[in-house]
Amino acid sequence: MSDAKVREPRPEPATPPDEAELAEAGLLLEIDGAVATVTLNRPERRNAMTFATWRGLARIGRSLPPRVRVVVLRGAGPSFSAGIDLAMFSGGGQPDGSDAEAADRFIAELQEGYLWLRRPEIVTIAAVHGHAIGGGFQLALACDLRVAADDAVFCMKEPALGLVPDLTGTKPLVEIVGLPRALELCLTARNVPAEEAARLGIAEIVTPRDRLDEAVRGLVDSLLAVNPGAAAATKRLLQQAPGNTLEEQCAAERREQIGRLREVFGAGRSAT
Numbered sequence: 596m597s598d599a600k601v602r603e604p605r606p607e608p609a610t611p612p613d614e615a616e617l618a619e620a621g622l623l624l625e626i627d628g629a630v631a632t633v634t635l636n637r638p639e640r641r642n643a644m645t646f647a648t649w650r651g652l653a654r655i656g657r658s659l660p661p662r663v664r665v666v667v668l669r670g671a672g673p674s675f676s677a678g679i680d681l682a683m684f685s686g687g688g689q690p691d692g693s694d695a696e697a698a699d700r701f702i703a704e705l706q707e708g709y710l711w712l713r714r715p716e717i718v719t720i721a722a723v724h725g726h727a728i729g730g731g732f733q734l735a736l737a738c739d740l741r742v743a744a745d746d747a748v749f750c751m752k753e754p755a756l757g758l759v760p761d762l763t764g765t766k767p768l769v770e771i772v773g774l775p776r777a778l779e780l781c782l783t784a785r786n787v788p789a790e791e792a793a794r795l796g797i798a799e800i801v802t803p804r805d806r807l808d809e810a811v812r813g814l815v816d817s818l819l820a821v822n823p824g825a826a827a828a829t830k831r832l833l834q835q836a837p838g839n840t841l842e843e844q845c846a847a848e849r850r851e852q853i854g855r856l857r858e859v860f861g862a863g864r865s866a867t
């Protein structure tokens with residue numbers, strides 16, 4: 596993914612969603628210093644997500660204070676997320692595809708709820724337990740890192756429902772597991788247990804269920820220990836690496852390093 600593409604969806608500053616909007620979206624938001632925690636909060640529906648959830652996520656992304664460096668996404672109750680709320684399909688709120696432009700705009704707006712998680716200035720972590728199905732799996736894939744409880748199960752259910760995964764998940768899935776495995780996972784819509792997810796690179800860490808929060812906290816602490824400017828520059832570099840030639844990537848490394856050298860050793864270096 597090129598740097599330009601990563602930055603493209605970067606939203607304008609906005610006001611954060613209020614309690615009522617968060618409740619309608621089925622979300623909780625807690626910001627503690629440099630760490631924001633977003634909790635999918637419809638446990639009685641296994642954190643099934645509505646269009647309001649995705650719009651709410653986009654709103655959180657747009658209004659994230661600059662001091663936030665790490666965002667943790669987690670689910671309340673037994674599961675991370677059972678994906679789209681199946682009532683959405685019967686509620687008539689979704690486009691039927693007859694107006695392609697309107698459907699394109701509609702889906703693009705929902706994708707905004709996921710795209711901001713790639714921003715270089717933040718590192719995003721999905722803390723996954725129980726089920727991560729469909730849009731829930733894609734939300735985990737939208738994050739930079741996935742910490743899975745040993746009871747986690749990932750499933751790309753969309754093709755089994757006659758749909759395609761359209762919440763930004765196909766690209767990271769292929770980048771992580773490769774085309775043949777991505778094809779197999781999507782077209783069988785099978786469950787991928789935590790241990791296999793770790794083997795495939797879908798989860799960076801697998802931990803006993805009762806130690807998930809502790810594992811996430813440890814990772815957050817390690818991430819926050821790194822210089823913020825160096826972290827953002829390195830994430831930018833790594834994100835563009837797959838799409839660059841070696842020459843382009845070397846040039847990008849030089850550009851980023853010049854910025855770092857100015858900050859670390861230059862006259863205008865920050866006091867911190």
Ligand code: ACO
Nearest residue numbers: 639640641643677678679680681682726728729730752753
């Ligand atoms: N949409 C709406 N309601 C849901 C969803 C969902 N996606 N998933 C679960 N629920 C509801 C159930 O209907 C049930 O409601 P009820 O208590 O009124 O009967 C409640 O949540 C609990 O669900 P159970 O099935 O009883 O919970 P269990 O832990 O046994 O199973 C599981 C969890 C595996 C997630 C199961 O609920 C399931 O398969 N859900 C559907 C998953 C799905 O197909 N999602 C769409 C993917 S495609 C996409 O995201 C675009």
